[in-house]
Amino acid sequence: MVQPRFVRPTALSPSSGAGEPNSSNLYVANCGPAVGLSHDAIAAVFSSFGEVNGVYPADESGVRVIVSFADPFSAKSAKEALSGRPCPDLDGRTLHIRYSVLQSPSQTQVGDCVPVSLSGSDLNIPGLFLLPDFVTAEEEQQLLAAVDTQPWIGLAKRRVQHYGYEFCYGTRNVDTKNRLGELPPFVSPILQRISLFPNLDYDPASLNLDQLTVNEYPSGVGLAPHIDTHSAFEDCIFSLSLAGPCIMEFRRYSASTWKVASTTDDEEKPDTSTCIKKALYLPPRSMLLLSGEARYAWNHYIPHHKIDKVKDKVIRRSPRRVSFTLRKHQTMTFKFNCADATKDRIKIKTSHIESVLRNPTDHRKSMKTYTIITAQHETPTNCDLRKKKIGFIAEILPLEKLSNTPFAPPVVMLLFMNNLTLMNRSLRPNKRGFRQQMFNNTLIHLPRPIIPTFTSYRACRKILSKRMSTAMEPKVRKFESVEGADLSSISKPDGIRFRLVSYNILAQVYVKSSVFPHSPPACLKWKARSHAILSVLKKLQADIFCLQEVDEYDCFYRKNMESLGYSGIYIQRTGQRKRDGCAIFYKPSCAELVTKERIEYNDLLNSVKADSVSCSGQKIETSNEAKGDEKAKDSGKDSRDLNDPQVRLKRDCVGIMAAFRINKPFHHIVIVANTHLYWDPELADVKLAQAKYLLSRLAQFKTLISDEFECTPSLLLAGDFNSIPGDMVYSYLVSGYTKPAETIEEAPVPMCSVYGVTRGEPKFTNCTPGFTNTLDYIFFSPSDSIKPVSILQLPEPESPDVVGFLPNNHHPSDHLPIGAEFEISPE
Ligand SMILES: O=C(O)CCC(=O)C(=O)O
Numbered sequence: 028m029v030q031p032r033f034v035r036p037t038a039l040s041p042s043s044g045a046g047e048p049n050s051s052n053l054y055v056a057n058c059g060p061a062v063g064l065s066h067d068a069i070a071a072v073f074s075s076f077g078e079v080n081g082v083y084p085a086d087e088s089g090v091r092v093i094v095s096f097a098d099p100f101s102a103k104s105a106k107e108a109l110s111g112r113p114c115p116d117l118d119g120r121t122l123h124i125r126y127s128v129l130q131s132p133s134q135t136q137v138g139d140c141v142p143v144s145l146s147g148s149d150l151n152i153p154g155l156f157l158l159p160d161f162v163t164a165e166e167e168q169q170l171l172a173a174v175d176t177q178p179w180i181g182l183a184k185r186r187v188q189h190y191g192y193e194f195c196y197g198t199r200n201v202d203t204k205n206r207l208g209e210l211p212p213f214v215s216p217i218l219q220r221i222s223l224f225p226n227l228d229y230d231p232a233s234l235n236l237d238q239l240t241v242n243e244y245p246s247g248v249g250l251a252p253h254i255d256t257h258s259a260f261e262d263c264i265f266s267l268s269l270a271g272p273c274i275m276e277f278r279r280y281s282a283s284t285w286k287v288a289s290t291t292d293d294e295e296k297p298d299t300s301t302c303i304k305k306a307l308y309l310p311p312r313s314m315l316l317l318s319g320e321a322r323y324a325w326n327h328y329i330p331h332h333k334i335d336k337v338k339d340k341v342i343r344r345s346p347r348r349v350s351f352t353l354r355k356h357q358t359m360t361f362k363f364n365c366a367d368a369t370k371d372r373i374k375i376k377t378s379h380i381e382s383v384l385r386n387p388t389d390h391r392k393s394m395k396t397y398t399i400i401t402a403q404h405e406t407p408t409n410c411d412l413r414k415k416k417i418g419f420i421a422e423i424l425p426l427e428k429l430s431n432t433p434f435a436p437p438v439v440m441l442l443f444m445n446n447l448t449l450m451n452r453s454l455r456p457n458k459r460g461f462r463q464q465m466f467n468n469t470l471i472h473l474p475r476p477i478i479p480t481f482t483s484y485r486a487c488r489k490i491l492s493k494r495m496s497t498a499m500e501p502k503v504r505k506f507e508s509v510e511g512a513d514l515s516s517i518s519k520p521d522g523i524r525f526r527l528v529s530y531n532i533l534a535q536v537y538v539k540s541s542v543f544p545h546s547p548p549a550c551l552k553w554k555a556r557s558h559a560i561l562s563v564l565k566k567l568q569a570d571i572f573c574l575q576e577v578d579e580y581d582c583f584y585r586k587n588m589e590s591l592g593y594s595g596i597y598i599q600r601t602g603q604r605k606r607d608g609c610a611i612f613y614k615p616s617c618a619e620l621v622t623k624e625r626i627e628y629n630d631l632l633n634s635v636k637a638d639s640v641s642c643s644g645q646k647i648e649t650s651n652e653a654k655g656d657e658k659a660k661d662s663g664k665d666s667r668d669l670n671d672p673q674v675r676l677k678r679d680c681v682g683i684m685a686a687f688r689i690n691k692p693f694h695h696i697v698i699v700a701n702t703h704l705y706w707d708p709e710l711a712d713v714k715l716a717q718a719k720y721l722l723s724r725l726a727q728f729k730t731l732i733s734d735e736f737e738c739t740p741s742l743l744l745a746g747d748f749n750s751i752p753g754d755m756v757y758s759y760l761v762s763g764y765t766k767p768a769e770t771i772e773e774a775p776v777p778m779c780s781v782y783g784v785t786r787g788e789p790k791f792t793n794c795t796p797g798f799t800n801t802l803d804y805i806f807f808s809p810s811d812s813i814k815p816v817s818i819l820q821l822p823e824p825e826s827p828d829v830v831g832f833l834p835n836n837h838h839p840s841d842h843l844p845i846g847a848e849f850e851i852s853p854e
């Protein structure tokens with residue numbers, strides 16, 4: 028979502044003082060599209076106090092907006108008249124209004140307030156050209172009518188059609204084996220006109236545009252920053268705008284400000300201080316050409332705005348914009364002649380590449396000669412992998428030379444690494460170059476550079492395909508602040524902050540290709556998976572990990588986590604057959620283990636008499652079809668009489684809880700419980716019994732700790748509860764916090780779910796063909812002193828890293844990690 032252009036005033040904002048008006052912009056809470064009030068309706072109400080330049084979302088909530096007036100006096104009158112009282116013209120809602128401030132340029136996020144150019148040449152991006160009125164209004168109508176007779180494919184927010192070749196959003200590539208046919212006749216006039224495009228320094232005949240993507244954007248919908256996949260498409264990309272205008276923004280990284288890599292994946296929110304941003308107004312019927320530097324080195328995107336500001340004029344997006352993007356799919360040709368590559372030859376190539384980089388337009392065609400092979404994975408996210416490749420580049424081209432090139436590092440890598448499109452912004456060379464950075468990250472055991480050792484095309488393909496097929500490229504998302512967290516932490520600077528992550532890492536004992544037939548076989552192998560899990564854990568940088576389905580605790584995880592600075596406690600599932608269990612890893616530097624207790628749900632058997640079935644009493648048979656993947660995991664399912672509670676409740680599930688003393692900046696005890704409840708949806712009563720047992724144990728443990736240490740400990744409960752929001756287990760766990768439904772007994776300790784009370788529960792934390800939904804949670808016992816300040820982001824269903832289900836090369840488990848950072852303030 029778009030970042031607000033203005034910020035909510037904080038206690039420290041210079042403009043927050045009451046009294047004299049000091050801003051033309053108002054932050055208005057309790058109205059917005061999420062409560063059925065359009066920005067237009069809000070603008071109409073506020074415009075009775077003066078000229079309104081625009082109404083913008085203040086954040087992603089949909090219930091807070093920024094109303095921007097032309098002058099501060101109008102803003103002041105509106106604030107005085109409307110704040111704190113019901114507004115009849117806005118459904119009687121009571122508006123809460125404060126002054127807002129414009130973000131300073133240094134705080135400005137990508138997409139903010141970039142001055143919008145009206146002509147392509149004003150942007151001064153080599154290779155970018157915009158031709159207005161490329162088609163007539165009549166042709167525009169014909170083209171729209173033509174696509175409207177064809178079926179649309181619905182994406183999350185927009186609709187698309189593909190012609191020529193299908194573009195797969197999962198791989199960001201075209202499916203070249205599956206040609207859809209010739210481009211449709213209705214684009215022929217456009218193709219003809221493109222061949223007359225004035226700035227084309229290609230032979231039009233060689234363009235051979237053969238792929239068309241039609242995008243339909245509803246009002247306010249944009250497009251995420253991207254560079255069209257290098258290896259999927261050739262140089263020239265044409266985009267025709269129809270039906271409505273939009274602002275297209277462009278950003279690239281400035282070589283002079285490249286920074287040291289961070290260990291977390293920076294892909295989604297790049298360090299904006301290193302970015303150059305430009306914006307261009309694309310009127311309807313205009314044709315945009317992106318080629319050369321504009322195509323390879325600049326990300327393009329359409330901010331999600333309903334209203335755009337162009338040269339002080341507010342322009343509303345029309346209800347619909349349709350674009351025709353025409354491209355030529357890349358034919359995978361092996362042209363890099365390294366059949367008998369020697370060091371000398373490589374040197375020659377290197378100097379040639381330098382000259383190509385300096386002068387891309389002269390060499391645009393020859394760039395292709397460096398295309399060795401197209402890798403399957405277009406957006407590797409594994410830092411280690413990338414560092415190795417960067418290390419390799421550093422071997423042959425030092426930074427000083429790179430920084431003089433007109434391309435950002437990804438393109439340099441593209442050329443060297445043969446279309447491994449390393450869209451990597453977190454790994455930029457520091458002042459000492461890549462090599463130093465690489466050594467700082469102790470990646471000194473680099474494989475030898477691969478190009479000099481290639482002896483033939485076949486060998487090259489073999490080496491690369493081997494590397495690619497075994498390469499896990501874990502995707503780790505970032506922690507995102509929770510609304511209001513920063514505000515209150517300003518007032519409580521002495522709070523304890525720690526990060527807790529819960530992750531069902533998928534025990535290797537359950538990994539079989541028959542259970543996960545959709546997973547690339549290489550990523551199911553223990554070695555690849557275990558290292559990918561460690562890499563994910565390392566990148567998450569949690570203070571406390573609650574892991575479920577941990578097998579190989581003693582011989583792998585404990586040792587390896589120790590070397591990452593963690594101590595661990597562990598409980599293995601009861602029974603003979605199960606070898607996995609729950610582990611809590613914690614940083615002794617942050618938290619000192621005080622005491623711990625095991626939770627064995629088989630203990631429930633002691634509390635049940637054979638004749639009093641606490642369970643439903645119905646005749647119960649478990650179906651073999653239920654939730655296939657989990658089912659297949661649990662080979663221990665028995666065929667004995669499930670009406671016998673002794674059988675029914677004996678599921679060998681476990682949990683572990685521990686009290687940790689945090690000593691800095693003040694003394695506080697945190698209780699952390701980690702569990703994995705039984706999986707079978709048909710044994711919902713068993714899961715509920717386990718949840719009740721869990722909370723009763725947790726309540727007792729809390730009392731014990733409070734009495735013994737004369738304190739009020741904070742309570743955190745994490746794990747895989749094998750229950751979706753709304754299931755009995757979930758409702759029970761939060762029943763002490765929310766008003767329990769009549770059928771739900773109230774929990775002995777109030778608990779609320781971190782995601783549930785902040786962003787809402789994730790769409791899914793488990794993602795397999797048989798079942799995709801939310802099963803993992805972090806609960807905390809709400810009090811005045813503890814609050815979540817940030818939560819780990821989770822993917823959308825269409826996010827490329829989860830398309831095709833888990834585990835995959837980006838996620839080593841069938842679950843996703845969830846996490847939260849908490850702040851505890853002094854009592
Ligand atoms: O809608 C547009 O104009 C741009 C579409 C685009 O960038 C793409 O499909 O890659």
Ligand SMILES: [Fe+2]
Pocket residue numbers: 253254255327
């Ligand atoms: Fe694009």
